[in-house]
Amino acid sequence: MIPFAYQVFSTVIQEGTFQKAALKLNVTPSAISHSITQLENELGFPIFIRSRSGAELTANGRTILPIIQEILNSQARLEQEAADINGLNSGSIRIGAFSSVCINWLPPIIQSFKKQYPNIDISVSQSGFNEIVQNVKNGTLDLGFAVMPVSENLIVDDLVKDEIYCVAPKGFVPKNKKSVTNEDLEDRDFILQSGDYDRDTKAALDYYGIQPNLIHFSIDDQSIVAMVEAGLGLGILPELALQKIIGDVAVYPFEHPFYRSIGLATSAVQAKAPSTQKMIETIKAFVGKKYPEALLVRN
Numbered sequence: 001m002i003p004f005a006y007q008v009f010s011t012v013i014q015e016g017t018f019q020k021a022a023l024k025l026n027v028t029p030s031a032i033s034h035s036i037t038q039l040e041n042e043l044g045f046p047i048f049i050r051s052r053s054g055a056e057l058t059a060n061g062r063t064i065l066p067i068i069q070e071i072l073n074s075q076a077r078l079e080q081e082a083a084d085i086n087g088l089n090s091g092s093i094r095i096g097a098f099s100s101v102c103i104n105w106l107p108p109i110i111q112s113f114k115k116q117y118p119n120i121d122i123s124v125s126q127s128g129f130n131e132i133v134q135n136v137k138n139g140t141l142d143l144g145f146a147v148m149p150v151s152e153n154l155i156v157d158d159l160v161k162d163e164i165y166c167v168a169p170k171g172f173v174p175k176n177k178k179s180v181t182n183e184d185l186e187d188r189d190f191i192l193q194s195g196d197y198d199r200d201t202k203a204a205l206d207y208y209g210i211q212p213n214l215i216h217f218s219i220d221d222q223s224i225v226a227m228v229e230a231g232l233g234l235g236i237l238p239e240l241a242l243q244k245i246i247g248d249v250a251v252y253p254f255e256h257p258f259y260r261s262i263g264l265a266t267s268a269v270q271a272k273a274p275s276t277q278k279m280i281e282t283i284k285a286f287v288g289k290k291y292p293e294a295l296l297v298r299n
Contacts, residue, residue: 002071002072002075003039004035005035005036005038005039005042006039006068006071006072007025007072008021008025008032008035008036008039009035009036009039009047009068010068010069010072010140011024011025012032012036012048012055013057013065013140014140016054016055017054017055018032018033018036018050018055036048043060043064045058045060046058046060046061047060047061047064048061065138065140066137066138066139069138069139069140070139070269072139073139073142073269073270073273074269076091076092076273077270077272077273077274079091080092080273080274080275081274083274084274090119090120091119091120091121091273091274091275092120092121092122092123092275093120093121093122093123093142093143093275093276093279094123094125094140094141094142094143095122095123095124095125095141095142095143095144095145095279096124096125096126096127096131096132096135096136096141096143096144096145097124097125097126097132097144097145098126098127098128098129098132098145098147099126099220099221099241100221100238100240100241100243101145101240101262102124102126103243103244104240104243104244105145105240105283105286105287106124108286109282109283109286110122110124112282112285112286113278113279113282116278116282117275117278120275120278122279125141128195129146129147129195130195132144132145132146132265133146133150133152133154133265134152136152136154136265136266136267136270137152137153137154137267139267139269139270142266142270142273142275142276142279143264143265143266143270143276143279143280143283144264144265144266145262145263145264145265146262146263146264146265147199147200147260147261147262147263148260148261148262148263149261150263150265152265154265154266154267154268155265155266155267155268155271156263156264156265157263157264157280157284158261158263158294159261159262159263159264159283159284159287159294160261160262160287160291160294160295160296161259161260161261161262161294161295161296162238162239162240162259162260162261162262162296163238163239163253163257163258163259163295163296163297163298164200164201164204164236164237164238164239164254164257164258164259164260165236165237165238165239165242165251165252165253165254165298166180166234166235166236166251166252166253166254167224167225167228167234167235167236167237167242167249167250167251168180168228168234168235168249168250168251168252169228169229169230169231169249169250170229170248170249170250171250172250172252173250174252176255178252178253179252179253179254179255180252180253180254180255181255182208182209185208185210185234187214188210188214188233188234189214189215189216189232189233189234190205190210190214190215190216190233190234190235190236191215191216191217191218191224191227191228191232191233191234191235192215192217192218192224192235192236192237193217193218193219193220193221193224194217199260200258200259200260200261201236201258201260203258204236204254204258205236207256207258208254216232216233221237221241221242221245222245222246222247224237225237225245225246225247225249226247228247228249229247229248229249235249238260238296239296239297239298240262240296251298253298264280264283264284266280
């Protein structure tokens with residue numbers, strides 16, 4: 001049996017405050033505080049910094065996080081294996097994804113999965129690429145959609161290449177009428193998410209000699225399009241992010257194509273869980289059917 005304090009520890013991290021953790025676990029805030037204090041006494045060091053705004057892990061708390069999370073994950077896998085042996089198909093799966101995957105892929109994936117395995121609970125958290133990978137590594141997520149390459153020691157399946165496009169105000173036409181070249185980008189400001197100034201997007205900007213002082217950061221994909229629509233600069237977005245974006249803008253490929261590679265990451269331990277295995281199969285089947293050439297481009 002897993003000590004209740006371990007469940008409290010993990011829930012406080014997920015919820016951010018003792019109050020929210022108490023609501024999630026259906027106990028009183030004092031019970032949460034008592035459990036954490038008891039755990040800290042047993043360990044011999046503080047694991048949370050408590051404040052009015054919430055609870056934050058100490059350095060020692062961050063060190064023990066993956067260990068306690070692995071204990072909780074092992075218990076969950078044991079319960080899933082027992083349920084699978086008994087033919088109950090129960091369990092849980094925690095997925096991390098960035099916004100365009102949440103919008104375009106996860107609804108049909110989860111819908112398909114639920115038809116086959118209605119008793120498996122699914123939770124989804126949306127965040128940036130690096131945070132997703134770290135949460136898969138420390139065990140607070142079972143699966144995470146990531147942009148390649150992934151440097152952590154995880155199991156990563158390459159799913160699809162997603163072409164990166166230039167988003168411009170309506171009326172903008174490249175000089176060659178087809179694709180964006182160096183001539184079209186001279187002295188242009190660019191708008192993108194701060195987390196996107198990395199990897200493939202940065203490679204495109206560097207290739208065309210876009211200086212950092214010409215780059216302005218926005219909140220999300222839709223706000224980038226809104227700012228481009230208002231004539232505040234050009235945007236760079238991959239095809240998946242553009243599929244359900246609303247805006248009166250023009251979208252053109254770059255003369256020299258750039259792609260981001262979307263992958264699916266899990267840990268070697270978590271990959272053994274029956275629910276994780278079933279979700280991986282469902283995701284691969286969806287992507288394989290939708291993109292038989294493993295390439296996502298404009299039609």
